[in-house]
Amino acid sequence: MLIEEQSQKLADSNAQLEQYARTVSHDLKEPLRMVNSYVQLLQRKYKDVFDEQANEYMYFAVDGTNRMTKIIKDLLVYAKFEAKAKEQPAALIDLNVIVKGVLNNLHLRIKENDAQIIVADLPTIKAKPTQMLQLFQNIISNALKYRKQAVIPMVKVTTEKQHDKWCIAIKDNGTGIPEKYLEEVFVPFKRLVAKGEIEGSGIGLATCKKIIEHHKGHIWVESVEGEGATFYFTLPLTNEIVLPTNGILLNTQN
Numbered sequence: 001m002l003i004e005e006q007s008q009k010l011a012d013s014n015a016q017l018e019q020y021a022r023t024v025s026h027d028l029k030e031p032l033r034m035v036n037s038y039v040q041l042l043q044r045k046y047k048d049v050f051d052e053q054a055n056e057y058m059y060f061a062v063d064g065t066n067r068m069t070k071i072i073k074d075l076l077v078y079a080k081f082e083a084k085a086k087e088q089p090a091a092l093i094d095l096n097v098i099v100k101g102v103l104n105n106l107h108l109r110i111k112e113n114d115a116q117i118i119v120a121d122l123p124t125i126k127a128k129p130t131q132m133l134q135l136f137q138n139i140i141s142n143a144l145k146y147r148k149q150a151v152i153p154m155v156k157v158t159t160e161k162q163h164d165k166w167c168i169a170i171k172d173n174g175t176g177i178p179e180k181y182l183e184e185v186f187v188p189f190k191r192l193v194a195k196g197e198i199e200g201s202g203i204g205l206a207t208c209k210k211i212i213e214h215h216k217g218h219i220w221v222e223s224v225e226g227e228g229a230t231f232y233f234t235l236p237l238t239n240e241i242v243l244p245t246n247g248i249l250l251n252t253q254n
Helices: 002-046 053-081 081-087 095-107 107-112 129-145 204-214
Strands: 090-094 116-119 124-127 154-162 165-172 219-221 231-236
Touching: 002 053, 053 124, 090 095, 090 129, 095 107, 095 129, 107 129, 107 204, 124 231, 129 154, 129 165, 129 204, 129 231, 204 219, 204 231
Parallel strands: 116 154
Antiparallel strands: 090 124, 154 165, 165 231, 219 231
16 A cells, blocks of 8 residues: 555655646746847847957857757656656567667768777567666667767677676777766766767656666766767566567657
């Protein structure tokens, strides 16, 4: 009974969080849009009148409102995770197919960076396909974003069977993460680089943590600054009969 009560309290809390995020999103988007529009009007009409410094101020104002709009959007997506998680049922999925879809989605970025992606044979598990695609895509995309200059990005995806679970590792040769920040990377909106250096709002890894927890697993990262990072996560084994893969929507973008 206690477990049921706790589950209900958690569901109520998530519903309140989603409603709050929806309200905040609605209330903030319109004034931000207005500020953005009028500053851009000033830019277009008075660009030749204002001096270089004034034009720079307007550029920062527009950039700031754009970033805030993106953060609000990501906050709403993050808050709605639990509700969306219930919409799609779990199914037996081949993670090789999921990763193939991720690589298709990231094809242009991989090509632009001459990146090497090495993927070991992955298992078939019972999980939610869209969430698994989002999980792998967020981590691999981060590996490409946080690459080292003048170094060809390399990402290796491996797996190991451990008693009642699979442990999957995604290793890169990028910039790495300082030891003191290894726990903070999964905190929503926590970014470890200066604003503007690398695109993003800091919601990707927080979402990965939610996905793994939703699938009764665990996620963590090991890294040495300057020597790349390895993200590990566990997923339960399935005792169900594995049927041939009939195809999954591979081009789902988040």
